[in-house]
Amino acid sequence: MISWENFLKTFKYMQLFWEGMVCTISLSALTVIVGFVLALVLASMRLAKFKPLRFIATAYVELFRATPLMVQLFLIYHVALSGVSLPAFKIFGFIRFERFIPGVIALSLNSGAYLSEIVRSGIQSIDLGQTEAARSLGLTSWQNMRYIILPQALKNILPAIANEFVTIIKESSICWTIGVQDIMAAVNSVKSATFSIAEPLIIATCIYFCLTFPTSKIIQHFERKMSRGDKR
Numbered sequence: 001m002i003s004w005e006n007f008l009k010t011f012k013y014m015q016l017f018w019e020g021m022v023c024t025i026s027l028s029a030l031t032v033i034v035g036f037v038l039a040l041v042l043a044s045m046r047l048a049k050f051k052p053l054r055f056i057a058t059a060y061v062e063l064f065r066a067t068p069l070m071v072q073l074f075l076i077y078h079v080a081l082s083g084v085s086l087p088a089f090k091i092f093g094f095i096r097f098e099r100f101i102p103g104v105i106a107l108s109l110n111s112g113a114y115l116s117e118i119v120r121s122g123i124q125s126i127d128l129g130q131t132e133a134a135r136s137l138g139l140t141s142w143q144n145m146r147y148i149i150l151p152q153a154l155k156n157i158l159p160a161i162a163n164e165f166v167t168i169i170k171e172s173s174i175c176w177t178i179g180v181q182d183i184m185a186a187v188n189s190v191k192s193a194t195f196s197i198a199e200p201l202i203i204a205t206c207i208y209f210c211l212t213f214p215t216s217k218i219i220q221h222f223e224r225k226m227s228r229g230d231k232r
Contacts, residue, residue: 001198002198002199002202003199006194006196006198006199007199009194009196009199010190010194010196010199010200010203013186013189013190013193013194016186016189016190017183017186017190017203017204017207019092019094019095019181019186020181020182020183020184020185020186020204020207021183021207021211022092022095023094023095023100023180023181023182023183023185024169024172024173024182024183024211025169025211026091026092026095026100027100027103027104027107027168027172027175027180027182028107028165028168028169028172029165030104030108031104031107031108031111031168031172032111032161032164032165032168034104034108034112035107035108035109035110035111035112035115035164035168036112036115036119036161038108038109038111038112038115038116039111039112039114039115039116039118039119040116040119042057042060042061042112042113042116042119042120043057043116043117043119043120043123045057046058046061046116046120047120047123047124057116060113061113061116061117063113064109064110064112064113065113065114069106069107069110069171069174070174070177072106072109072110073102073103073106073107073174073175073177073178074177074178075106076102076105076106076109077102077103077106077178081102081105086098086101086102094181095180095181096179096180096181099175099178099179099180099181100180102178103172103175103178103180106175107168107171107172107175110171111164111168114164115161115164118157118160118161118164119153119157121157122153122154122156122157122160123145123149123150123153125153125156126148126149126152126153130148130149130152131144131148131149134147134148158222159219159222159223162215162218162219162222163216163219165215166212166215166216166219169208169211169212169215170208170212173208176188183204183207183208184204186200186204187200187201187203187204
């Protein structure tokens with residue numbers, strides 16, 4: 001049962017929750033960055049005229065969207081990186097690099113598949129007339145994409161990318177299964193020390209809420225500002 005006494009015991013381990021929060025934010029931020037770069041590559045491949053490139057990108061996206069994230073995480077950690085000796089050091093003094101990086105890779109590969117569809121739709125939402133105008137000015141396809149298409153597409157998809165960051169914050173909780181010292185790892189450690197699970201889970205819930213809810217509201221604020229700008 002939930003009791004104030006158990007909360008007092010749990011509060012003694014708040015340092016673990018603080019470290020877990022830092023790890024979760026770092027994991028999520030790095031995942032969004034790497035995933036977005038991967039998404040740009042995949043989106044470009046899916047929009048390419050060369051059919052084999054389109055097939056590879058489509059197969060990748062469908063595979064990662066159709067399989068559970070936990071399965072992908074275990075395949076990366078236990079299979080793909082099983083024979084790789086990653087450097088054993090700690091980031092910020094408490095995040096184990098050899099556990100953190102597999103988590104980033106798995107989350108990035110998964111997020112890249114979803115973000116690529118967002119990027120692709122953003123690029124396709126730009127009027128083809130702008131591409132024709134760029135060609136008439138003598139711009140190459142790369143220059144057209146870099147200076148004309150992508151800046152407008154990014155404005156359209158920025159809210160969706162920010163929402164993906166919120167999603168990753170929540171999905172990153174499964175990384176504790178491979179030893180990443182995130183918020184859920186803190187819950188497991190406190191449970192082992194205090195023999196209570198409800199109180200650590202309640203604290204973890206509050207931390208996740210404090211991370212995701214304000215972020216969602218900030219995203220909504222910028223969405224409203226951007227939509228007002230489009231109506232002028």
